[in-house]
Structure formats: C-alpha cells, structure tokens
Amino acid sequence: MAGLTIGFLRRACETERTEHEVSPMPTLTINGQRVVAPEGATILEAARAAGIAIPTLCHHPDLSNVGACRMCVVTVEKARGLQTACTTPVAEGMVVHTHSADAVATRRFVLEMLLSDHPNACMTCEVNGACELQDLVYEYGVAWPQHKGSRHTYPVDPDPNPFIVIDRNKCILCGRCVRACAEIQNRDIWSFAFRGFETKLVAGADQPLLEAGCESCGQCVAYCPTGALFDRMSVGKGRIGQVTRVRTVCSYCGVGCQIDLHVRRDGGRGRIVRVTGAADAPVNGLALCVKGRYGYDYVHSPERLTRPLVRAKWLDPDELAQRVGDNRWSVIGDADKRRSPVTGHDSPISPDTFIAVDWDTALDVVARKLAAEKAAHGGDSFAMLASAKCTNEENFLFAKFARQLMTTNNIDHCARL
Amino acid sequence: MTNTIRDITEQSRAIFVIGSNTTEQHPVIGIKVRRAKRRRGAKLIVADPRRIDLAEIADLYLRQRPGTDIALLNGIMHVILREGWHDADFIARRTEGFEELTATVARYTPEVAAEITGVPAADIEAAARLLAENRPAALLYAMGITQHKVGVANVLACANLQMLLGNLGVPGGGVNPLRGQNNVQGACDMGGLPNVYPGYQPVTSPEARAKFEAAWGVPLSDRVGLTVTEMFDAAERGRVRCLYIVGENPMTSDPDLRHVQHALEQTEFVVLQELFFSETAAYADVILPAASFAEKEGTVTNTERRVQRVRKAVEPPGEARADSWIITELAQRLIALGAATPDPAAPWSAWPHRPAEAIMAEINALTPSYAGITYRRLEAGEPLHWPVPNESHPGTPILHRERFTRGLGRFVAVDYVPPAELPDEQYPLIMTTGRVLYHWHGGEMSRRAQGLLAVYPEALVEVSPTDAQRLGIGDGDPVRLVSRRGAIEAKAWVTDRVNRGLVFATFHFPEQAANWLTSGEHLDPTAKIPALKVTAVRLERAGDGNR
Ligand code: SF4
Ligand code: SF4
Ligand code: SF4
Ligand code: FES
Numbered sequence: 036m037a038g039l040t041i042g043f044l045r046r047a048c049e050t051e052r053t054e055h056e057v058s059p060m061p062t063l064t065i066n067g068q069r070v071v072a073p074e075g076a077t078i079l080e081a082a083r084a085a086g087i088a089i090p091t092l093c094h095h096p097d098l099s100n101v102g103a104c105r106m107c108v109v110t111v112e113k114a115r116g117l118q119t120a121c122t123t124p125v126a127e128g129m130v131v132h133t134h135s136a137d138a139v140a141t142r143r144f145v146l147e148m149l150l151s152d153h154p155n156a157c158m159t160c161e162v163n164g165a166c167e168l169q170d171l172v173y174e175y176g177v178a179w180p181q182h183k184g185s186r187h188t189y190p191v192d193p194d195p196n197p198f199i200v201i202d203r204n205k206c207i208l209c210g211r212c213v214r215a216c217a218e219i220q221n222r223d224i225w226s227f228a229f230r231g232f233e234t235k236l237v238a239g240a241d242q243p244l245l246e247a248g249c250e251s252c253g254q255c256v257a258y259c260p261t262g263a264l265f266d267r268m269s270v271g272k273g274r275i276g277q278v279t280r281v282r283t284v285c286s287y288c289g290v291g292c293q294i295d296l297h298v299r300r301d302g303g304r305g306r307i308v309r310v311t312g313a314a315d316a317p318v319n320g321l322a323l324c325v326k327g328r329y330g331y332d333y334v335h336s337p338e339r340l341t342r343p344l345v346r347a348k349w350l351d352p353d354e355l356a357q358r359v360g361d362n363r364w365s366v367i368g369d370a371d372k373r374r375s376p377v378t379g380h381d382s383p384i385s386p387d388t389f390i391a392v393d394w395d396t397a398l399d400v401v402a403r404k405l406a407a408e409k410a411a412h413g414g415d416s417f418a419m420l421a422s423a424k425c426t427n428e429e430n431f432l433f434a435k436f437a438r439q440l441m442t443t444n445n446i447d448h449c450a451r452l
Numbered sequence: 453m454t455n456t457i458r459d460i461t462e463q464s465r466a467i468f469v470i471g472s473n474t475t476e477q478h479p480v481i482g483i484k485v486r487r488a489k490r491r492r493g494a495k496l497i498v499a500d501p502r503r504i505d506l507a508e509i510a511d512l513y514l515r516q517r518p519g520t521d522i523a524l525l526n527g528i529m530h531v532i533l534r535e536g537w538h539d540a541d542f543i544a545r546r547t548e549g550f551e552e553l554t555a556t557v558a559r560y561t562p563e564v565a566a567e568i569t570g571v572p573a574a575d576i577e578a579a580a581r582l583l584a585e586n587r588p589a590a591l592l593y594a595m596g597i598t599q600h601k602v603g604v605a606n607v608l609a610c611a612n613l614q615m616l617l618g619n620l621g622v623p624g625g626g627v628n629p630l631r632g633q634n635n636v637q638g639a640c641d642m643g644g645l646p647n648v649y650p651g652y653q654p655v656t657s658p659e660a661r662a663k664f665e666a667a668w669g670v671p672l673s674d675r676v677g678l679t680v681t682e683m684f685d686a687a688e689r690g691r692v693r694c695l696y697i698v699g700e701n702p703m704t705s706d707p708d709l710r711h712v713q714h715a716l717e718q719t720e721f722v723v724l725q726e727l728f729f730s731e732t733a734a735y736a737d738v739i740l741p742a743a744s745f746a747e748k749e750g751t752v753t754n755t756e757r758r759v760q761r762v763r764k765a766v767e768p769p770g771e772a773r774a775d776s777w778i779i780t781e782l783a784q785r786l787i788a789l790g791a792a793t794p795d796p797a798a799p800w801s802a803w804p805h806r807p808a809e810a811i812m813a814e815i816n817a818l819t820p821s822y823a824g825i826t827y828r829r830l831e832a833g834e835p836l837h838w839p840v841p842n843e844s845h846p847g848t849p850i851l852h853r854e855r856f857t858r859g860l861g862r863f864v865a866v867d868y869v870p871p872a873e874l875p876d877e878q879y880p881l882i883m884t885t886g887r888v889l890y891h892w893h894g895g896e897m898s899r900r901a902q903g904l905l906a907v908y909p910e911a912l913v914e915v916s917p918t919d920a921q922r923l924g925i926g927d928g929d930p931v932r933l934v935s936r937r938g939a940i941e942a943k944a945w946v947t948d949r950v951n952r953g954l955v956f957a958t959f960h961f962p963e964q965a966a967n968w969l970t971s972g973e974h975l976d977p978t979a980k981i982p983a984l985k986v987t988a989v990r991l992e993r994a995g996d997g998n999r
Contacts, residue, residue: 197902197903197906197907198903218491219483219487220483221486221487221490245907250475250479250889251903251907252479252483267903268902268903281746281763281764281765282761282763283745283761283762283763283765284634284745284752284761284762286634286746286897287634287892287897287898288478288632288633288634288892289630289631289632289633289635289637289755290457290478290479290480290481290630290754291753291756291758293760296765298765304766304767305765305767307765315833317458317758318457318480318754318756319480322480322483323480324479324480324483324889325479325890325903325907326479326890326892326901329901329904330892330898330901330903330904331746331901332901332902332903333727333744333897333898333900334744336900338728338729338900339727339728339741339744339769339772340726340727340728340729340739340741340742340770341741341770341771341772342771343740343771344738344739345738346737346738349737349738389739394771394773394781397738397740398778398781398782398785399785400738401723401740401782402782402786402789402791403785403789404721405694405696405721405786406786406790408694408720408721409791410791412693414673415673415675415677415691416692416693417692417693417694417695417696418677418683418686418694418695419695419696419698420680420683420697420698420700420702421644422635422639422644422698422700422775423633423634423635423639423700424634424635424699424700424745425635425639425699425750425775426635426748426750426762427635427638427639427641427642427751427752427753427812427815427822428750428751428776428808428811428815429698429775429776429779430635430639430643431642431643431650431811431814432776432779432780432783432811433644433698433779434642434643434649434650435643435668436779436782438643438649438655438664438672438673439668439670439672439794439801440783440786440787440791441791441792442670442671442672442673442792443677444647444673444676444677445646445678445683446643446645446646447644447646447677447678447679447683448636448639448640448644448645448680448700449633449636449680449700449702449705449706450632450639450640450644450645452680452706452707452982452984
C-alpha cells in the first residue's frame with residue numbers, strides 16, 4: 036500500500052505556507068531552543084545543524100527534497116496542518132515542535148502503512164542493522180500490522196545485472212535511487228511507473244538495467260534506505276555487525292575516490308566483502324564508479340601469485356634436486372620464454388622451468404645477479420620500471436634503489452602509456 | 453591538474469574537454485562534469501575524434517581529425533584575438549611571448565583550421581565565443597592530447613588558450629591533465645622518472661645531485677636515464693641486461709608488442725614483481741609475489757595532487773609481500789654484497805625495514821613539495837595538495853595563483869605538424885586507442901574481477917557504419933586489424949562513435965591488444981611519449997585470409 040499511502044497523505048496534509056518576513060539569518064525556535072539558520076535553509080537543515088533530530092526517509096542531504104514520505108512532519112505554530120521539515124524553508128520567528136503528538140502520530144501511521152506492504156524478512160535481509168526503515172520502526176515502536184490489505188508480491192531479483200540485486204517487495208517508493216541516478220550519476224535510468232497502489236520502480240521502459248543504459252555505478256544502491264537495492268557481490272557475505280570498515284583509496288584511476296573496504300575477519304587473511312563510498316570522502320562522497328565499487332574481487336582471485344618463482348637455471352643444481360626432493364621447493368612448470376607455466380606439471384626440469392622457492396633463495400638469486408652484472412657491465416646495464424599502482428613510499432624506495440645502489444637513472448614507469 | 457576537481461566542477465562557467473573520454477576513464481570526474489552541465493548550466497565543449505558519451509550532452513561538439521589538436525586550438529585562439537576577446541590585463545601582468553603567439557595563430561584562420569581538422573569553421577568560431585562569454589573555463593585533457601608525436605606541443609597549445617583567456621590561477625579555470633592510474637601522479641612525484649629525483653629535482657643539476665649524494669652517502673650518476681620505450685630498445689641491443697619490473701605489464705600496455713616481446717627475450721635477466729602471472733611473466737627469470745593495495749599501508753597522490761592514505765585491510769595471500777619489504781630486502785643484500793657502499797654517516801644511507809610513515813619522513817626531508825605532508829596531518833583529515841613546503845603550510849589546491857613557477861607564464865607558439873604515421877593505400881584507416889568503462893589498462897585487475905568481465909567479456913573494435921558497409925562487416929562480426937607491425941582479431945562494434953576512416957581499439961585483452969599494432973618509434977621529442985593515438989591500419993573481415 037506504500038504508494039497509495041504516500042499519495043493520499045500528501046494530499047491530506049497539503050500545506051498552506053504562512054507568510055513570514057524575509058531576513059538573511061532568520062531566528063526561529065525549535066522545541067523551545069533558539070536557532071539561527073541561513074536564509075533558504077529548511078527546517079530540517081536548521082534543526083540538524085542545532086543537533087535536533089527529525090526522522091526522515093525520502094530525504095538525503097546530497098539529493099533534492101521531494102517531500103514524499105512525510106516522516107519528517109513537524110508542527111509549525113500558526114501554520115495549518117503539519118509541515119514537511121525537509122521541504123519547508125525557515126522563516127523569522129517560526130516556532131517549530133518536532134515531536135508534537137500530531138507529528139508522532141503521523142509518523143507512526145506512515146510506518147504502519149509501509150510495514151503493511153513490506154516483507155517481514157529482517158532475519159535474512161542484507162541490510163539488517165543498517166536499514167533506515169528498520170531503525171525508525173524500532174524508534175517509534177511500531178508493531179508488525181495484523182495484515183489485512185493487499186500486498187505486493189514482486190519477483191525477487193528479476194534483473195540479471197551482475198552488480199545490483201533488486202527486490203521491489205522491500206521498496207518504499209522514497210525515490211532516493213531515482214534522484215541519485217539523476218542528480219549524482221546524471222543518468223535517468225530509474226523512474227516510477229503507474230499510479231497509486233500499482234506504483235512501481237522501473238529502469239528505463241521497465242527493462243533490465245544494462246539495456247536501459249545503466250552504467251553500473253551503484254549510486255542507486257548507495258542511496259537506498261532499505262534492502263530493495265543491494266550489491267550482488269556482497270549478498271550473503273556478511274552484514275554490518277560482522278564486518279569492519281577500512282578507509283582507503285580506490286586502486287583503479289587517478290581520480291582518487293576514497294572507499295571503505297568492508298572486511299570480514301573470521302580467521303584466515305580477511306576478506307573484502309563489499310566496497311562503499313563515504314559521506315566524508317573529499318573527492319567522491321558516496322559516489323563511485325563500477326570499477327571502484329565492484330572491481331575489488333581481483334584481490335582475492337585464485338590467480339594471485341603466492342610464492343616466489345625462479346627459473347631452474349638460476350638455482351644451484353644440487354640444492355634444486357635436494358629441495359625439490361624434500362618438497363620445500365616445488366616444480367611449477369616447464370615454461371619456455373613464450374608459454375605460461377603449467378601448474379603441477381610433472382615433466383623433467385628444464386633450465387627454464389619455474390620453481391617455487393623460499394623468499395631467501397629468490398632474493399639471493401636476484402641480489403647476486405644484479406651485483407655481478409653491475410660489477411661487470413656498470414649500473415646503466417640495469418633498468419627499472421616503477422609502478423603507478425604502488426604507493427608513494429614504495430616508488431620512492433624503487434627510485435632510491437636504482438639511483439643509490441645501482442648507480443643509474445634508468446628508472447621509469449608507465450606514465451606515458 | 454592546476455586546479456581541484458571540486459572547483460572545476462562547482463565554479464567553472466564553461467568546461468572544455470579535449471582528448472579525454474572522461475565518463476569512462478575518470479568516471480567520477482565525468483559525472484561531476486555532467487552535473488555541472490545539467491544542474492548548474494555550465495557550458496560544455498567537447499573536442500574528440502570519437503563521439504564519446506560527453507559529446508551527447510555538449511553545448512558544442514567538435515570532431516577533429518586525430519592528431520590535429522594544435523590546428524584546432526590555434527584556430528580558436530585566432531578568433532579570440534581577432535575579436536579582441538583575450539584577457540589583455542592578465543596577458544600584460546602575468547605572461548610573456550604574446551607577440552610570438554599572435555604571429556603564429558594569425559595563420560590559423562577558422563577556414564585554415566577547418567581544412568586541417570575537419571571541424572566546420574563556424575564551430576571553431578562558436579567555440580571561441582562560448583569560451584569568451586563564459587569565464588572562467590576549465591580545460592580538461594588526458595592521453596588524447598599527450599599520446600602524440602606532438603604531445604608536448606599539444607599541451608602548450610592548451611596552456612596558450614587558457615593564458616589568453618586569463619583562465620589560469622583562478623578557481624574554476626586551469627589546465628587540467630587527468631592522470632590515468634591511481635598513483636601515476638605520485639610515481640612521478642617520487643622520482644620514478646629517468647631525469648628527476650623526487651619532487652622534480654633534475655638529475656643533471658649539480659646542486660640536486662650533491663643534495664642526494666649527501667643524503668644517500670654515495671656518488672650518483674649524472675646521466676639522464678632511459679625512458680620505458682628506450683629501455684626496451686636498449687634491451688634489444690644488449691645494452692640493458694637486467695630489467696626489474698614492478699607492477700607493470702609491458703606485454704599489453706607498451707607500444708609495438710612484438711618489439712617488446714623480442715626485447716624481453718633478449719634481456720639477460722628479468723625480475724617481475726606482480727600480483728598475477730601476467731603476460732609479461734612468461735618472459736621473467738624471477739617472479740616475486742607482491743601485495744595488493746588492500747594489503748599494505750602508504751599514501752597515493754591523485755590527479756589533483758591530493759595526497760591520501762592507503763590502509764591495510766587484509767593479509768596478502770600465501771607468501772606474497774609488500775613491495776616495500778621486497779625492495780628493502782634486496783637493498784640490504786646488495787649492500788652486503790658490496791654492490792654499493794653507502795657512507796653510514798649519511799642521514800638516509802641505510803635500508804632498515806621501516807613502516808610507511810617512516811619512509812614518508814625521508815620523503816619530507818628530501819622532497820620540497822612534500823616537505824609538510826605527514827601522516828599526522830593526513831590522519832587528522834587535512835586536505836593536502838602539494839606543494840606543501842612545510843608542516844604549517846595548508847597545501848596548494850590551485851597552482852599559479854599569484855605567479856607561475858617560473859615567474860611569468862610563457863606563451864610558446866606551436867604549429868600544426870601532421871601525425872607521424874599517415875594512412876596510405878595499404879593501411880587506409882587510422883586506429884586510435886583507449887579504454888572502456890568496465891576495464892582498466894592492461895586488464896590485469898579488471899579481467900580478474902568477475903562482474904566487470906561478465907559485462908565486458910572481450911575486446912571490441914569500433915568501426916564506422918560507412919566503413920563497415922564498404923567492407924561488408926556487420927555488428928559483432930569478427931574482424932582483423934593489420935598495421936605495419938602486427939595484426940589482431942576482435943569483434944566489430946559498428947557505431948557512429950567513430951567517423952569514416954577511423955577505428956578504435958583497446959588494450960585490455962592481451963591477445964587482442966591494440967598495442968600489437970601501435971608503434972614505439974614515433975616519440976614526442978621532449979616527453980618521449982609514443983604516438984599511440986594515431987596508427988595507420990587496414991581493416992578486414994576475419995577469415996578472409998588475405999593477410
Ligand atoms: S547503477 Fe548508476 S546508472 Fe545504473 S541505475 Fe543505478 S545510479 Fe543509475
Ligand atoms: S529502491 Fe530503495 S531508494 Fe529506490 S525507491 Fe525503493 S526504497 Fe527508495
Ligand atoms: S571509483 Fe572509479 S572514478 Fe573513483 S578512483 Fe576508482 S576508478 Fe576512479
Ligand atoms: S523526509 Fe521529508 S518527506 Fe520524506
């Protein structure tokens with residue numbers, strides 16, 4: 036019933052704004068507290084700046100305000116009816132009560148209406164513990180309604196999109212995804228189709244996201260207050276209480292978006308289970324692109340190299356035979372210079388066979404060879420490619436290594452490519 | 453970038469994007485450009501041989517022929533000067549060389565520029581008017597400007613335009629290169645370049661050399677080193693015998709892969725430090741397993757010179773180790789072997805294992821532009837854009853505010869020269885290269901991200917409808933692209949993103965990498981950047997067999 040509810044309430048509570056004088060820094064009173072706010076600020080902004088909480092659902096500070104959900108209603112003295120704090124501008128002399136009996140009753144009614152058309156699925160929901168609807172239902176102590184009215188049964192996960200899972204049964208039609216796509220990503224993929232109870236969130240002309248021109252940025256997921264939109268790669272991987280967040284920088288392009296890695300740490304080396312932007316990330320805020328948000332799983336790829344590899348010809352033959360014999364080194368494959376090695380290959384060792392060795396052996400092989408070549412052919416016979424994917428500190432060390440120890444300026448990286 | 457992402461996207465009245473496919477390559481800047489246009493009404497001018505996504509919403513889209521940027525920019529400047537729209541006050545106070553510029557651009561009437569670029573003269577006039585009427589304008593560029601034989605001249609032409617309009621040193625203006633990889637800026641800043649120490653202190657400067665000799669306790673080489681492309685040439689000729697490659701995959705990302713392949717085969721000893729058994733790994737003698745960004749501490753510097761913290765979230769797999777640990781171990785061994793004998797009395801001569809924060813202390817001491825960038829300040833959330841000359845300096849979000857680094861900004865007039873490799877009868881098309889939204893560089897990371905690969909599983913070559921029809925190529929058909937150096941096969945995407953005579957290919961997929969076709973011969977004489985954006989090719993239906 037959520038759609039109908041919102042439409043109905045909006046009409047029922049249609050406001051008439053009282054005329055107030057215009058002043059550059061209007062002073063108003065909220066819950067008996069004097070508050071000064073810049074002109075043009077909404078009641079919500081003025082209240083939050085003063086540390087006074089007003090609940091919201093369709094509002095998000097990064098997005099335009101549409102006044103759709105009516106969670107934020109407040110009583111304004113001398114105004115007729117309740118006002119939506121997220122859309123009502125402050126005015127000189129306004130007297131606001133955020134938790135009047137009327138306001139609280141309306142909020143409870145809104146929540147009851149939303150729950151009446153919401154699956155009772157918090158137990159298995161991905162956003163349990165991080166759901167704005169759940170938090171408000173908890174705060175206002177709303178009980179699960181004895182169900183009578185009609186309820187939607189949309190198919191769960193109808194879109195094959197590799198990044199985004201849609202569950203319209205959990206959608207409260209707040210429109211934050213619609214605005215996130217339009218105002219943050221500046222695409223216009225999402226919209227509401229049909230009216231009243233039939234109101235439904237659709238991509239394009241009710242198409243799969245990718246066909247509708249979606250860029251897979253996940254902005255809509257980031258701004259969804261419920262579990263209606265979620266990151267597919269993170270499904271079943273751990274909910275908010277099971278992860279720790281580590282703030283770092285995206286490893287792809289030079290924009291420098293800050294990201295939170297959500298890490299599950301039950302034993303082992305830890306696993307990244309989700310990536311999100313962050314409200315206080317200076318460049319990007321909550322926004323990311325598809326690579327930054329959904330391109331992280333290479334970190335846990337089974338193809339990661341896990342042991343140093345040295346071609347057999349650089350190893351001492353006696354030691355090689357002994358170490359392979361006692362299984363401390365292993366034969367990875369007989370690759371010539373053109374072919375990838377075949378793991379677990381059992382053929383006899385050729386000079387070009389890659390052997391997985393211990394670090395000391397690998398480092399000694401490299402150091403001895405570099406030292407010998409420098410002595411015989413001079414430092415300029417050495418060249419190094421540093422990495423645009425490594426940190427500043429590491430690149431500093433690479434350049435120092437080449438210059439201080441190999442006595443050459445032959446160091447570059449792929450800045451030009 | 454001379455300016456920050458925020459001031460460009462929030463304060464510019466016009467944005468001029470040239471040679472940058474921003475929404476795919478720097479997506480989050482791309483969405484802010486779209487937002488500036490849509491929400492703020494900033495004027496958007498896009499100049500690109502391909503009809504990239506931003507072109508669709510541009511106030512003015514200029515489709516110049518590949519490699520003709522200088523003629524286009526000179527043409528726009530011609531109109532600005534003709535109409536007296538230049539910022540005479542800025543030019544008088546802040547610049548020199550104006551007469552030289554005037555003389556040169558005088559030759560580039562809109563008609564002359566139109567002839568060279570293929571952009572209608574009226575559009576060149578319109579671009580000049582838009583820029584004149586909407587100040588400040590920010591100019592954004594990327595590899596579409598730099599990867600040419602005239603890459604440096606292209607950049608100079610961009611700077612000339614912005615100085616002419618007085619768009620430098622102001623919020624919402626600037627000449628703003630968008631840097632590719634996440635720390636390409638930092639790798640340059642830290643001296644990962646053959647001609648400079650950290651902080652761009654020249655290796656040829658006796659003072660700079662003396663400073664680093666004193667710090668590191670060894671005599672240093674005064675010869676400028678080799679660039680990437682020169683390294684492979686030298687390796688092929690046996691002059692470079694040991695190559696140490698960290699986190700790069702030249703076997704997809706470098707021009708003329710057959711040449712790179714041959715050079716790697718010729719090299720006596722190749723060490724590769726990597727996450728994966730990359731295409732380059734097949735040519736390595738030793739492969740050292742490295743930690744990914746999520747497995748180590750440090751800092752990186754983004755395209756707007758902002759230094760930010762990278763933090764360890766998970767342990768590396770197996771025995772993989774952080775790059776700093778590996779290089780420190782090797783350094784200790786080289787010193788023990790007597791390959792170098794740093795004077796222990798020099799303050800930064802030794803190679804103890806150090807946390808990243810302690811390495812930053814050495815960077816602070818030796819790199820003036822990073823002197824005030826400390827972990828304490830970064831952890832406190834201070835936004836630090838270099839140069840940050842000391843610990844109390846707030847950083848420099850906008851460069852060239854009061855003065856240019858060299859005092860007066862110098863107009864360096866540049867002339868159009870045709871691209872090095874022009875089409876001929878055998879190779880009648882021009883291929884330009886780039887990247888797509890769903891992949892990254894040589895694809896080492898993005899091809900191992902399941903979702904990205906699912907959406908974009910194989911290389912596509914963009915072919916114009918006209919060329920496709922002429923050659924009997926349908927959308928999705930396998931095609932072969934052949935250049936003087938090699939051939940690749942991939943699927944065709946028939947699209948009017950490219951004009952007749954132009955094809956576009958990527959290097960995300962090793963077998964189908966455009967770099968089997970590109971040339972490493974035509975370098976910009978100063979920056980040594982290869983001319984990757986213009987390669988003469990022939991397009992065939994795959995399977996026709998007339999190789
Ligand atoms: S993923 Fe991005 S482009 Fe796609 S619908 Fe969501 S916000 Fe819009
Ligand atoms: S999907 Fe989420 S953000 Fe979009 S309307 Fe539904 S509840 Fe709101
Ligand atoms: S999230 Fe996208 S735009 Fe941001 S740094 Fe990563 S790759 Fe670049
Ligand atoms: S938050 Fe104000 S109406 Fe929804």
